[in-house]
Amino acid sequence: MSDTLSYDTLVAERHQYLQPLIAAEDHIIGYIYPHTPLELFFAHQLIPTLLWAEPKIPGAYEASLQTFCCAYSRNLFSQRAKNQLTNLTAIVFPGGTCDSLQNLGDVWQARFPEDTLLRLTYPVAQDEAALTYLTEELQNLSNYIEVTLGHKFSVEKYNEAVALIAEFRAATQFITAARLIKPECLSYTKYTKLIRQFLTVPGPQALQLIEQTAIEVQSELRQEQLIPSVEALRYGLLQNTFDDLTIPLSKQGPRIMVIGGMIDPEGIAVLFENAKTSADIESVEIVMDLLSFTYRTVFTSSPSLQGNPFQELAQSILSAPAEPTQEGLPNRLQFLRHVFDQFKIDGLIICEQSFCDPDQFEVPDMLKLAEKKKIFTVRLPLDPEFSDQARIEGRLQSFLETLTARR
Amino acid sequence: MSPETSPAPSEEREKAYRKLYTSKLLRETMTLHILSTKTASQEGRLVWVTSGFPVEIPVAFNTVAAYPEQYGAIVGSEKCGPLLCGFAEELGFSQELCSYARSSIGSVQQPEQSPLTGLPKPQALLACNNICGTVLPWYEAVSEMTGAPVYLVDTPPLEGEQPPHHLAYVKSNLNGLIEFMSQTFNHEYDEKQLLQVAKLSNDAVNLWTKALEACKNKPSPLNCADRFISMAPIVSLRGTQQAINFYETFFAEVEERVKQGIGAIREERVRLLWDNIPPWFTIYDFFNTLAKQGVVFPADSYTHAWSAAIPRGEIIESIAKVYSNVYLNKGLSAKIDKMCSLIKDYDLDGFVLFSVRSCKRYSIGQMVTKEEITRRTGVPGVIIEGDMVDSQQYNEAQAKTRIEALIEMIV
Known part of the structure; x- marks a missing residue:
């Protein structure tokens, strides 16, 4: 049996990712909400970093x-009260997304x-x-940044950022589609780590890791002549037209899906791997999630370089899929129905962050939908620190054991 | 002496508070309204609307509006909040969600176990997020259960003055509402009708506002429970002649009380401000117990939310302005400003902030609010915790202890 993974270790790694920026005295801007226009901040010579919950922060x-x-929100506030967000030039808060x-x-x-x-x-x-x-x-917002921080909007930096984020999305979309077809091509743990690293320090280095992984996945799938299917699926997911595709899914055992909102996907990967280890089940895998910082971020369309940058960014933000802070529950349920049908989901993990209304x-x-489709479900009440890690892993372990036995 | 101010019956003399004679008319008005919602539902013209919705538009389309939040107040005062919330929780709705939403969903699921057998079935669900972000997912959940379509009037939160692009966006939403109403109810839009409804709405709002402002007098003619109960028509009958009829009589009683120097409570010693929705399940006990100690609440932040009339000008733009600028939609500083001015204008000695677990938009920020109001006005305040419908979240003894400590500071 391998050692238990720790969420604290992952968080410590994120501090490491940020160290070079802090050392170089770059202007870092913290953000909270997934659909924050990173390209806009790059255009103002600010480096956006996705803030995260600190597991060890005392309540303040x-x-x-x-x-x-x-x-x-409470965790972020405590971090600030304890002077742990001191390297930020500014923080961008979302308005109109939720009351908290x-x-x-x-x-x-x-x-x-x-x-x-x-x-x-x-x-x-x-x-x-x-x-x-x-x-x-x-x-x-752009005007305000210019006035408040004195950072002018640079078209050149904007164009570079649009290309950077678009490449991140393209490579990650490819990996997401590949994992749906053949999840064993890349573990969920590695998948979430790559995305998280990029969102912590979005730059060429993190992008290179993702692109290198995409090339390796591509190479593996090419041998099985699966590339056309992956590309078709990727396109179908982007356009929300995947419901009539014929998808050659790998036969490997129980296919798990995760849904939830602004939950840390890397944290979920840790819980899941530990539960798998405890249950001594190797074949089960998370094939897809619809979390804010993975699927909803990755499958948002990138802005075009043609036209007004602010309008293009707005168009990009509004294209975010499965976003419960936007109207349209019937559409999201329809999307989920197609996902359940097309991707042969066996088990569903529902993450509920404490006091998160939209989710x-x-x-x-x-x-109700999962029950109708005879999909086995487990609900995980979570706080962003995963403070109750052992209990949640126990719950997941039972879920995996029952699911495997049923199958 | 008018009948409204005739001596109270002997059994009333001992009580620390005075009952409004208009309460009989209120009961009749609201009973007729409830009956009209049932008829409207049968006729296919009932809409459910949120409390901050620009109801003048659906009223102009000859639909009748029912208010799930008001129904939540009934559920609370009937003390069946935990039961109905429990029905929603059985469906999978978290106990952490708003109790208005949970009790509403619970009543849709189990109408036969709900007061008045629940609200009648709606033909459309109309939400405006100027009061909170919960209303949309709540109505979407109800839509899944009832099949009624949802229309959202989106009023993004404002900081300071309303900029032109915000106004244009809200106007576009209102024009969309008109289109939605025309299609859903097969009824042509008539601007003259809307203007007439807006006038009726303003007339009722003006009467209501005058009654609220009469509480600047000492003694205050109304206490908190009086206003919370009497606000029912301004919420649910705004834009109709019935609301005006009620508030004419109501204001006459208030005026008479002022003229006669009759207060809402027998002996007014301490004047406090109330913030937030009340605990409906104990509304009379709560305020009347304090009345016995000479505590009156001449003002509150909640019932004043219905005191903004639609300004003159192009009607859709005017509606967009008034409904975007609800203070709950304008951030913490607007709320603090409003409360400070109430304390000053109504000459209040202190304030009670009710931290309502269900209502994040209203409640988060109250700790800052408490400090800032005291800094600016010099009067003390206290925060008590609980919920408006779910009595399981309320600790009566703790609330009383805190308020008693506040009174000691003042007296």
């Missing part, structure tokens, strides 16, 4: 936030007036009017 929010504020994050921005500003906070408010709709609104919001509201309808 109690004098400012109630316990029913979402757990992710909306109010967190206000409380943060009141408690830490010396911090530079940026706010990008998102529409809930996805129509032409929403596009116009978000375009203007992005333009205003928690959708769980019952997803459960």
Whole structure:
């Protein structure tokens, strides 16, 4: 039996990723919400980094936030109160996505007036009017950055960033599609680590690791003549037209899917691997997730270099798939129905982050759908620190054992 | 002496608070409204709307509006919140979600076990997120259960003044609503009708606002429970003649109380501000117990939310402005400003912030609010914790202890 993986170790690695930037005194901007326009910040010579929950942070929010504020918000606030976010030039808060994050921005500003906070408010709709609104919001944010931080918008940097993020998405989309067909081509642990590394420090180095992995996966699948299927699936997922594709899925045993929101996918990978090890089951694998920082980020369309950059960015953001902070539950359920059918999902792990309204509201309808499709499910109530790791792994272990026995 | 201010019956004399005579008319008005929602549902013209929805538009389309939040208040006051929330939890809805949403979903699932057998079946669900982000997923969940389509009027949160692109976006949403209503109810849009409804709405809002402002007087003619109960028509009958009829009588009673120097409570010693939705399951006990100690609440942040009239100008733009600028949609500083001005204008001695677990938009930030209000006004405040519907989340003894400590600081 191999050693148990630790979430703390992963988090320590992320600090390492950031060290070169801190040493070089780069301007780092922290962000929270998955659909933050990274390209815009690069255009202003800021390096965006996705913030994460620190497992070992002592609670320091109690004098400012109630316990029913979402757990992710409370953790971030505690980090700031304990002076652990000192290397950031600014933080960008989302507006209009959920009430906890909306109010967190206000409380943060009141408690830490010396911090530079940026706010990008998102529409809930996805129509032409929403596009116009978000375009203007992005333009205003850009102007504000120029005035507040003195960083001008550089077209050259913007173009480079669009290419960087588009290449990240293309390579990761390919790997995602490849894993759906043949999950054994790359472990979920490695898959999530590659994405997380890029989102922590989005740059050529992290991109190279992903592209190298994509080449290796491609090489393996080419021998089995699976490349056309992978490409067709990747395109189908991007266009949401995969429901009538014929997909040659690998026969390997139970296919697991994970759904949830702003849960750390790398953390889920740790829990899953440990549960697998405890259950002594090798064949089971997470073939897909619909989490915010993996699928929903990766399968968002990249902006085109033609046209107004702010409009293109707005278009990109509004294309995010399966996003519960936007309207359209019937569409998301239809998408999930196709996913269940097409990808022969056997088991479903539903992650519920404590006090996360957008995700928690959708769980019952997803459960109902899974039940209809005779998919075995487990619900994991989580906090972003995975503080109850042993109990959750025990729950997952039981789930995997029962699922395997049923099969 | 008018009948409204005739001496109270002997059994009332001993009580620390005075009952409004208009409460009988309120019951009749709301009973008729409930009956009209049942008829409308049968006729295929019932909409469910959120409390901050621009209801003037669906009313102009000859539909009748029912309010799940108001139904939540009934569920709370009937003390069956935990039961109905439990039905939703059995379906898989987390106990961490809003109790208005959970009790509403629970009543759709088990109408026969719900007060009034639940709200009648809607033909459309109309949500506006100017009050919180929960309303959309809540209504989408109800839509999955009832088959009624959802229309969202999206009003992204504002910081400061409403910029032109925000106004244009909300206007576009309202125009979309008109199209949605025309198609769903096969009814042509008539601007004259909307203008007439808007006028009725404003007339009711003005009467309501005058009644609220009368509480600046000492003694205050209304206490918190009076306002929370009497706000029912301004929420659910805005834009109709019935609302005006009720508030004319209501305001006459309030005016008479002011003229006669009659307070909502017998002996007014401490004047406090209330923040947030009340604990519906104990609304009378809570405020009347404090009334016995001479504590009155002449103002609150909640019922004042219905005191903004639709301004003059192009009607859709005017509606877009008034419904975007609800203070819950304008961030913490707007709320603090509003509460500070209430404390000053109503000459209040302190404030109680009710931290409602269900209502993140309203409640998160109250710790900052408490410090800032005291810094700016010099009056003390206290935070009590609980929920508006789910009594399992409320600790009465703890709330009382905290408020008593506040009163000691003031008296």
